[in-house]
Amino acid sequence: MREYNVAILGATGAVGTRLIQQLEQSTIPVKSVKFLASSRSAGKELAFKGEPVVVEEATPDSFEGVDLVLASAGGAVSKRLLPEAVKRGAVCVDNTSAFRMDPEVPLVVPEVNEDALERHHGIIANPNCSTIQMVVALEPIRKAFGLKQVIVSTYQATSGAGQQAWNEMNEQAQQHLNGEKMTSTIYPVKGGEKHYPLAFNLLPQIDVFEDGGYTHEEWKMIHETKKIMLDDMDAKDIKVTATCVRVPVGIGHGETVYFEVKDEKNASREKIQRLLTKAPGVVLQDDPEKQLYPQPIYAEGKRDTFVGRVRADEENPGNYHMWVVSDNLLKGAAWNTVQIAEKLVEKRLVGETKR
Amino acid sequence: MREYNVAILGATGAVGTRLIQQLEQSTIPVKSVKFLASSRSAGKELAFKGEPVVVEEATPDSFEGVDLVLASAGGAVSKRLLPEAVKRGAVCVDNTSAFRMDPEVPLVVPEVNEDALERHHGIIANPNCSTIQMVVALEPIRKAFGLKQVIVSTYQATSGAGQQAWNEMNEQAQQHLNGEKMTSTIYPVKGGEKHYPLAFNLLPQIDVFEDGGYTHEEWKMIHETKKIMLDDMDAKDIKVTATCVRVPVGIGHGETVYFEVKDEKNASREKIQRLLTKAPGVVLQDDPEKQLYPQPIYAEGKRDTFVGRVRADEENPGNYHMWVVSDNLLKGAAWNTVQIAEKLVEKRLVGETKR
Numbered sequence: 001m002r003e004y005n006v007a008i009l010g011a012t013g014a015v016g017t018r019l020i021q022q023l024e025q026s027t028i029p030v031k032s033v034k035f036l037a038s039s040r041s042a043g044k045e046l047a048f049k050g051e052p053v054v055v056e057e058a059t060p061d062s063f064e065g066v067d068l069v070l071a072s073a074g075g076a077v078s079k080r081l082l083p084e085a086v087k088r089g090a091v092c093v094d095n096t097s098a099f100r101m102d103p104e105v106p107l108v109v110p111e112v113n114e115d116a117l118e119r120h121h122g123i124i125a126n127p128n129c130s131t132i133q134m135v136v137a138l139e140p141i142r143k144a145f146g147l148k149q150v151i152v153s154t155y156q157a158t159s160g161a162g163q164q165a166w167n168e169m170n171e172q173a174q175q176h177l178n179g180e181k182m183t184s185t186i187y188p189v190k191g192g193e194k195h196y197p198l199a200f201n202l203l204p205q206i207d208v209f210e211d212g213g214y215t216h217e218e219w220k221m222i223h224e225t226k227k228i229m230l231d232d233m234d235a236k237d238i239k240v241t242a243t244c245v246r247v248p249v250g251i252g253h254g255e256t257v258y259f260e261v262k263d264e265k266n267a268s269r270e271k272i273q274r275l276l277t278k279a280p281g282v283v284l285q286d287d288p289e290k291q292l293y294p295q296p297i298y299a300e301g302k303r304d305t306f307v308g309r310v311r312a313d314e315e316n317p318g319n320y321h322m323w324v325v326s327d328n329l330l331k332g333a334a335w336n337t338v339q340i341a342e343k344l345v346e347k348r349l350v351g352e353t354k355r
Numbered sequence: 356m357r358e359y360n361v362a363i364l365g366a367t368g369a370v371g372t373r374l375i376q377q378l379e380q381s382t383i384p385v386k387s388v389k390f391l392a393s394s395r396s397a398g399k400e401l402a403f404k405g406e407p408v409v410v411e412e413a414t415p416d417s418f419e420g421v422d423l424v425l426a427s428a429g430g431a432v433s434k435r436l437l438p439e440a441v442k443r444g445a446v447c448v449d450n451t452s453a454f455r456m457d458p459e460v461p462l463v464v465p466e467v468n469e470d471a472l473e474r475h476h477g478i479i480a481n482p483n484c485s486t487i488q489m490v491v492a493l494e495p496i497r498k499a500f501g502l503k504q505v506i507v508s509t510y511q512a513t514s515g516a517g518q519q520a521w522n523e524m525n526e527q528a529q530q531h532l533n534g535e536k537m538t539s540t541i542y543p544v545k546g547g548e549k550h551y552p553l554a555f556n557l558l559p560q561i562d563v564f565e566d567g568g569y570t571h572e573e574w575k576m577i578h579e580t581k582k583i584m585l586d587d588m589d590a591k592d593i594k595v596t597a598t599c600v601r602v603p604v605g606i607g608h609g610e611t612v613y614f615e616v617k618d619e620k621n622a623s624r625e626k627i628q629r630l631l632t633k634a635p636g637v638v639l640q641d642d643p644e645k646q647l648y649p650q651p652i653y654a655e656g657k658r659d660t661f662v663g664r665v666r667a668d669e670e671n672p673g674n675y676h677m678w679v680v681s682d683n684l685l686k687g688a689a690w691n692t693v694q695i696a697e698k699l700v701e702k703r704l705v706g707e708t709k710r
Contacts, residue, residue, distance in 0.1 A: 155557050155602065174532050177529055177532070188646070194645075197652065200604050201604060201651050202602065202609045202650060202680070204648050204649070204650075209643035212624075212667065212669065213624070213665065213666040241613075241668045241671070241676070243613075243664065243676055243678065245510065245609065247510065247557065248602075249557060249603070254600065258506055258598075269568070288568055290549075291543070291549040295559075296556050311569060312567065313506075314567065315595075316594060316596070323598065325557070
């Protein structure tokens with residue numbers, strides 16, 4: 001059996017530690033691991049399957065002999081180092097936004113467009129967290145009934161903004177509970193001009209603003225969804241629009257997804273619910289009588305995307321609501337990245353062509 | 356100048372204390388006040404304009420000589436006692452859901468359908484908190500361009516569930532920050548079968564479930580919006596649909612409101628923004644460059660409805676997004692109630708006919 005030398009770039013962050021854990025639990029036969037990070041974190045000791053691994057500073061030469069790179073160290077780091085890794089024969093799965101919209105780079109959610117992996121040139125991009133869980137829930141519906149339009153409002157957890165931002169929200173919460181004024185140095189955008197508290201508040205800004213008043217996070221949801229679903233030509237005319245809001249939750253994004261199907265005659269609430277019980281990566285939690293619906297605190301630590309509150313808009317035939325929750329650090333980041341790597345290995349798309 | 360004997364029913368609750376404060380600050384000439392509550396709270400001392408007022412147990416005879424009742428003691432109490440108050444010549448503004456859908460009872464948001472007050476038979480209903488702020492923001496747009504459809508997702512603060520629920524969320528937050536398990540005895544519905552924590556979580560259930568998978572809160576947003584806007588016959592075909600989610604915020608509901616105008620040719624993002632700067636009860640906070648947008652912590656304690664993030668859905672002509680925030684205990688409850696009372700006094704609709 002072929003075994004793989006795997007490097008994790010950005011091993012010490014909130015996603016990095018989960019990349020290690022997901023790789024430990026994966027079906028990928030690992031020959032060796034390298035944990036790479038900035039010089040600041042070099043020398044730190046982590047573990048892989050119980051064995052100590054010392055974090056090394058990431059340089060182009062770090063990738064010599066590496067077959068597979070899982071990257072989550074920020075867009076600038078990926079832009080600088082992943083082409084170096086590819087030059088040295090590695091295949092890279094990148095969790096940053098650096099290459100997502102590059103037409104040469106497949107943007108993959110295995111439940112939706114696994115086949116796009118075949119077209120890779122060394123780099124495969126992992127979509128934005130809020131996009132992934134939405135397309136996992138929509139894909140079985142799109143396949144069965146087609147999709148005309150999607151209108152999504154997100155309720156995004158703070159861990160998506162990184163460990164520091166997460167710590168800051170917890171500090172703010174404690175300040176507020178102590179009757180003190182909340183202090184803020186990170187939200188809504190690290191390095192931005194203004195900072196607002198997130199604890200016991202709502203921030204309708206994730207990432208910077210673009211033209212037309214949309215934030216970059218909203219832009220990502222719109223354009224990444226289209227890129228992922230456009231791999232199927234039937235999906236070429238899906239309209240997508242979004243509002244992204246940061247909420248004071250640690251882990252687990254929520255989304256109200258309102259969608260219109262093409263085949264309104266054949267679709268129904270019950271049929272959509274039934275589809276979702278069989279859909280890969282989806283767990284349907286939808287029983288109003290038992291007060292069963294997805295909640296972030298119960299999605300934490302799980303790889304699945306949870307869907308509930310499926311309802312027809314009774315005044316608009318063909319239009320439905322659903323409520324989608326997933327662990328933004330797992331399916332939204334680390335798990336989807338490792339899942340892509342598993343598929344690359346299964347399909348013999350790692351290190352077979354370049355060597 | 357005519358002066359009024361005013362009774363506040365449910366004076367000791369989260370809304371009740373704000374009813375007292377809003378009445379103190381109102382233009383209503385108050386001759387006397389009575390604070391009424393259950394026998395449990397009777398004897399408690401509160402204040403009105405610095406003078407002590409002892410809370411009395413509410414009975415039918417409490418309303419003898421009362422001109423104006425402001426009620427927020429729960430639907431069952433309103434159902435039992437307000438007809439008794441009306442019998443004794445009082446006009447009642449009711450903040451509970453008891454009479455909202457009664458065709459004989461005007462359901463009023465002064466910025467939208469003040470004229471409906473003229474048709475009262477002693478009781479005027481104050482709409483649900485999440486409905487009020489939405490219609491205040493939508494009305495200037497409806498007047499200018501007409502409205503075809505509204506799709507709203509709410510981010511509702513815990514204070515809407517009452518003081519006890521609010522305290523419980525704060526206790527849960529402290530438990531979580533201490534690394535303890537969160538305990539829950541109230542959310543999502545007091546007296547319900549299952550209870551879940553709200554702190555650092557999202558609960559896509561507000562109030563009980565109805566047919567079709569909608570919650571009663573969602574039902575209220577749909578049907579109350581129609582009743583309020585239907586006072587204008589041009590509005591008779593507005594479609595409304597909603598998803599209501601409770602979020603771990605103390606005060607201030609957020610709403611993503613997606614709407615389609617009738618006059619798509621004449622509407623534009625800029626025109627809608629301009630309308631909102633002049634609209635009664637609305638403060639436009641919409642400047643992406645300055646990171647200016649509505650947030651619950653800054654809406655707290657204010658009577659206005661704050662609107663921002665106005666954007667066109669570029670793929671769907673005539674469709675727009677906005678983000679609406681208001682203090683759910685003020686415009687959503689106590690202020691709208693007192694504002695209705697001010698209008699009744701202005702229009703000489705209190706105690707003029709029945710005496």
